[in-house]
Amino acid sequence: MRPDAAAALSAAGRFARRPGLWLFLLLVAAIFLMPSAGILFHALFPDDRHLIYSRATFLELTLAHCQLVALSSLAAAAAGIGLGVFATRESGREFAPVVRAMAAIGQTFPPVAVLALAIPALGYGAPPALAALALYAALPVLEGSITGLDGVPASARDAARGIGFSPFELLWRIELPLAAPFILAGLRTAVIINIGTATIASSAGALSLGSPILEGLSAANPAYVVEGGIIAALLAICVDRGFDWLSELLKQK
Amino acid sequence: MAAGVLFPKPHDQVLLALAGFGAAGILAGSFLNRAPNRLANGVATALWHAPPLEAGAAMAGLAALAALAFHPKDKPRSAMTFGAAMLILWGCLSGAGRLASLFALSDPSAARYSLGAAFWILMATALLALLDAAQRANLGLLARAGLIAALGAGFALTANSGAFADLSLAKEFASHRDIFFIELRRHIVLVASAVFFALAISAPLTALVLRRPSARGLVFSGLGILQTIPSIALFGLLMAPLTALSQQFPLLRAWGINGAGAAPAIIALTLYSLLPLTRGFFTGVSEVAADVKDAAAGMGFSARQTFLLVELPLAWPALVSGLRVVTIQAIGLAAVAALIGAGGLGAFVFQGIGQYALDLVLVGAIPIILQALAASFGFQMLLAARRGS
Numbered sequence: 001m002r003p004d005a006a007a008a009l010s011a012a013g014r015f016a017r018r019p020g021l022w023l024f025l026l027l028v029a030a031i032f033l034m035p036s037a038g039i040l041f042h043a044l045f046p047d048d049r050h051l052i053y054s055r056a057t058f059l060e061l062t063l064a065h066c067q068l069v070a071l072s073s074l075a076a077a078a079a080g081i082g083l084g085v086f087a088t089r090e091s092g093r094e095f096a097p098v099v100r101a102m103a104a105i106g107q108t109f110p111p112v113a114v115l116a117l118a119i120p121a122l123g124y125g126a127p128p129a130l131a132a133l134a135l136y137a138a139l140p141v142l143e144g145s146i147t148g149l150d151g152v153p154a155s156a157r158d159a160a161r162g163i164g165f166s167p168f169e170l171l172w173r174i175e176l177p178l179a180a181p182f183i184l185a186g187l188r189t190a191v192i193i194n195i196g197t198a199t200i201a202s203s204a205g206a207l208s209l210g211s212p213i214l215e216g217l218s219a220a221n222p223a224y225v226v227e228g229g230i231i232a233a234l235l236a237i238c239v240d241r242g243f244d245w246l247s248e249l250l251k252q253k
Numbered sequence: 254m255a256a257g258v259l260f261p262k263p264h265d266q267v268l269l270a271l272a273g274f275g276a277a278g279i280l281a282g283s284f285l286n287r288a289p290n291r292l293a294n295g296v297a298t299a300l301w302h303a304p305p306l307e308a309g310a311a312m313a314g315l316a317a318l319a320a321l322a323f324h325p326k327d328k329p330r331s332a333m334t335f336g337a338a339m340l341i342l343w344g345c346l347s348g349a350g351r352l353a354s355l356f357a358l359s360d361p362s363a364a365r366y367s368l369g370a371a372f373w374i375l376m377a378t379a380l381l382a383l384l385d386a387a388q389r390a391n392l393g394l395l396a397r398a399g400l401i402a403a404l405g406a407g408f409a410l411t412a413n414s415g416a417f418a419d420l421s422l423a424k425e426f427a428s429h430r431d432i433f434f435i436e437l438r439r440h441i442v443l444v445a446s447a448v449f450f451a452l453a454i455s456a457p458l459t460a461l462v463l464r465r466p467s468a469r470g471l472v473f474s475g476l477g478i479l480q481t482i483p484s485i486a487l488f489g490l491l492m493a494p495l496t497a498l499s500q501q502f503p504l505l506r507a508w509g510i511n512g513a514g515a516a517p518a519i520i521a522l523t524l525y526s527l528l529p530l531t532r533g534f535f536t537g538v539s540e541v542a543a544d545v546k547d548a549a550a551g552m553g554f555s556a557r558q559t560f561l562l563v564e565l566p567l568a569w570p571a572l573v574s575g576l577r578v579v580t581i582q583a584i585g586l587a588a589v590a591a592l593i594g595a596g597g598l599g600a601f602v603f604q605g606i607g608q609y610a611l612d613l614v615l616v617g618a619i620p621i622i623l624q625a626l627a628a629s630f631g632f633q634m635l636l637a638a639r640r641g642s
Contacts, residue, residue, distance in 0.1 A: 044493070094266050097388045098381065105384075108629040109622050110585025116602045116618040120611035121370065196483035200589060203606055213489050217592055222496070225489035232486040240481040 020241035027234040031058045034227055041223045051223040053212040058231060065208040065235065068198045072130050073191050076137035080190075081183060083138070084145025085171065096146070103143045111136050111197040119204050129201035136197070137190035144186025148179025180250055188243040195236045199228075209235065263322040265330060267385050271378050272319035275341070278374025279312070285352050285372065290363040291421070292609060300371055303348035304355070311344030311375060318382055327389060334386040341379040342404075345372055346411065353419035365421035367612055394637045398630070425612040429601065437620065440597035443515065443587040447522030448580055451530050454523065459534040476528035484521065484589045491517040492593060518590035525586060526579040533575020537568030570636055577632035584625045588617070598624075 034052070041051040056064075086092040087099045115132045122128035152175050160174045176183075199210035209232040216224025263269045279300050286295025301308050317337035324330040353366035387397060417423045426433065462469050479487075495517050541564050549559040591599030601617030604610075 095270075098267050098385045101384055101388060102381070105626070105629075108581050108625045110581075110588060110625055112585055112588045112599065112602070113618045113621045113625075116606070116614050119606060120367075120614060121373075124609075192481050195481075196485075199483040199485050200592075203592070203603055210483075210485060213485055214592065217489070222489075222493050226493055229486035229489040233482040233490065236481040236483055236486075237478055240477070 020238065020245060023234065023241060024238050027231070027238050030231050030234055031062055034058050034231070041226075044226075045221075045223050050221070053215070053224045053227055055211070055215075056207065058227070061207065061209050061211060061228070062231060062235065064206075065195070065198055065210075065232070068126065068130060068133065068201065068206060068208055069191060069194045072133035072194055072198075073137055073187065075130075075134040076190055076194075077141055077187055079134070080138040080141025080186065081145050084142050084149060084183075087146055088149040099142070100146060103139045103146070106136075106139045107143070109136070111193055112200055115197055115201060115204065124205040126201075126206040129198065129204060129206040133194045133197055133201070137194050140186040140189040140193075141183065142186070144182040144184075144189075145179065148182030149175055151182070152178045181247065184243070184247055184250060188240070188247075191243070192236060192240055195232070195239060199232050261323055264325050265322045265385075265389075267322075268318050268330075268334060268382065269322035271382050271385070272315055272322065275315045275318070275375055275378035278371050278378070279315070282370030282372075282374060284369050285349055285356075286367045286369050287356055287360075288365045288367070289361070291365050295365070295367060295369075297369060298352065300348070300375075303344075303352045307344045307348030307351060309344070310340050311348060314338065314340030314344060314379070315375075318378075331386040331390040334382055338379040338382040338386070341375055341382075345375045345379070346408070347416060350411075350416040350418075350420060353417075357419045365424070365612075366419060367421045394634055398634065401630070421612045422615055425610065426616050429613070429616060433601075433616065436596055436598050436600055436617075439515075439595070440584075440587055440599075440621075440624070443518055443522065443590060443595060443597055444580065444583045446519050447526055447583050447587075448576070450519065450523040451526035451579060452576075455527055455530040455534060458527070458531050459538065462531065462535055463538060473528070473532070476531060479524050480528045484525070484586050485592060487521045487524070488517055488590065488593045491520055495520075513594040515590075515595045517593060518587065518595035522583050522586055522590070526583060529578040529582070530575045533571050533578070534568065537571025537575075538564050540571070541567045573632055573636050577629060580628045580632070581625050584621060584628060588621050 035054075035058070038052055045051065083099060087096040111132075114136045115129065118128040118132035118135075122131055156174055156178065157170065160170045165173065198206070198208045199213065202208045202210035202214050209228050212224040212228035213232070216222060216226075216228065283295075283297030284300040284303060285298045287298055288295035300311060303311075314337045317340070318334065321330050321333055321337060324333070349366075349368055349372055356366060357364065383400075387400070392400070411417070412423075418427075458472060462472050482490075492513060496513075545563060545567070546559060549563045554562065587595075587597050588599030588602060591597050591603050598617045598621050602614050602621075605613030605615075605617065
């Protein structure tokens, strides 16, 4: 065999051995093939008439779910990293203990309770869900940012200042890259929690993968529950794998 | 220097920021919403419409916070911050209660008074000021526990005297009083049984992982995958197989195990608890230094004695923090279990969301949060007590 063909083959082999890839393909297959799985559900749940959730396609549900999670996580990342940077600067040092305590205490609040509190304050639908998810998700990011930025060795800071870095360059080129693994870990926790909470947000009127689950539960139709549950579980597992891959990339750099 | 004279530099910027936050809350938000019935939208009422004594106390407390920011000495500032925060808390609580009672004199009995954004912002301001003062005064856990107990007792006494009886939150609580304690007990039973089963499973799992390093990757990645699955999805996915099982085996049905209710909830909560517990045990025990174990063996300890007398005590902190994480997590997830008919405080939350009865949501959500905070604090006390002895 020619060496480049062998290399390509072994690369393909490595590619195929990534469980994340297979899980992702499984997710895509579940999203698109679920409507044709009627026979399977008929075999599993013989007495129900309407077995495939049809208020929205599974693609629409997945995209709405991802949108909810992505927007809230982006806002949370901006707020969490921003506040973390502020609390580790000279001017914000004084706020560090109270911000840290807030992040720790806030994370003991169950995400469902935060979602529930957002409804009286902001009403029904996607916006309150978005706000609750963002608010909650900011806390682990904030904690990761403070831990990461505080852990930057003084020698690295001094060296950067020594070669004439401005405070912004110091932050952007030294401190943030060194803190990145901790920030990423916080973001990962945040996103995984958000995927779970977004499922529950459908009880407050936001469209998500929780919509078929909740409708199945209230109408005693287990097929809907299984359909939504499988896709939601696969989505969460795939995203978690994605973060695994990202943190490996970060380590290699 | 001139600028410094015109606007002196604050000694505590946190207090100044909090005072600003509270003031913005008063100006922007409604203190109490007055609605003709349980479902209608309310009309906003601002804080200054509350009885002057209470409104004055809350505003004076806020002004005091702003002024205290410029106090140069840490200790007296912390003490006075504590007083100012108490003034705000009392003004808000009593003010809301008395304002509702005043409205109730002239309104029909169906009228409802719910707490508005300004109320919650002021409460948050006062509690954060307390937290900041406690941090700065380096208050120990025991002193904090005393402070919390005093606050709780004060609140309970005031609530018992009927001061809040006309608020819709209190009315909602009163009309669900009997079920409330049943659901509260159910919630605690769900959490306690899940933690119990998780302990029983993760102990042998830890032993396995410690003995067979080759199983480590498989166990931890498997439990990690379980951990990422959204709670309601896992509940739902457990229902179908459990239903099938209980239809096959009448004995299971006789024990009350079927697709809906407590059984899938406890199984799911147990599964979620396995990773943090096993990881906590594992890191705890495996971080006991080898020379300590050697020393124990040198003193003639058997493997069992080494485990019980040396490894376990040294692994205690990691064990307790694992338990803390798991308990807090289970308290939150048990709320979701109400959706599959397992009951618990989540029942009020989802019932309230469904009926648009937002105060009913709070009847469920506030005790859930308090439970989580209490569990967190309790485990911290446990860790500290151990360290102290």
